[in-house]
Amino acid sequence: MLEDVKIGDSIAVNGVCLTVTTFGEGIFTADVMAETLARTNLKELRPGSKVNLERALRLGDRLGGHLVSGHVDGIGTIIGTARHDIATLVTVQAPDEVMKYIIKKGSVAIDGTSLTVVDFDRDKFQVSLIPHTAQVTVLGSKKIGDTVNLEADVLGKYIERLLQAREERPVQNSKISQEFLSAHGFL
Known part of the structure; x- marks a missing residue:
């Protein structure tokens, strides 16, 4: 390491x-x-x-999960664990600042481990750990009541910010039209 x-x-x-x-x-x-x-x-x-x-990821390294920056968005609490076939389902209660980015089959980092969201509700989400992930990360040894660092997928944050900027500064009537583009050789 x-x-x-x-x-x-x-x-x-x-x-x-x-x-x-x-x-x-x-x-x-x-x-x-x-x-x-x-x-x-x-x-x-x-x-x-x-x-x-x-x-830290080096430029040119292979990506094996979603992009994680190491900037924690909030602290969650493990509120449930259950075995499902070979997997362990882990349910995490999370604050609003994280939940607004959670989507089914989306990505979330829990204590730095990139995982896929299985399901979610208003204030909690669930991930599934394969045996390997449970063995090689601290998440496999966490118990109900333990806290975890949560980082939402960065793409959702960028989309949110772009939409906010659009509301803050609406695009004025543009003079660019199909006719303008055609007259200047773009079409």
Whole structure:
């Protein structure tokens, strides 16, 4: 995990993007500001806590899930788990600032793990963990009542912002028409 790490590199800890400030044999440190502690579940970690670690994506790397920035949108709480065939269904209660981006078969990152939404309701959603995901991520060991960092898919956030900008500054009557484009050689 830490081979070729450099000071200043980004490493996500439970989905929270942190900057490496020092490193040694199998360890690294990062500064964590009050804002990060207030908006994530990192404040609940204790020495020996298991965490998901992920290096930042390099340009040209293969994408295996949705784009995750390490900027947590909210904290959720696990409110249910159930076995379904080989999978474990996990139900997460989430705040409005996350739920507005949740769609069926859409993506969500839970403690940095990119997952597909199985179903959702007004204030909760459900994901399904295959045995491999449950084994290699901290999500497989989480219990009812545990908190998780949530990051919604970035595409929904961009679409929302574009729609807001359109409302804030409506497009004025344009002088560009089909006739204008044709007269200037575009059609």
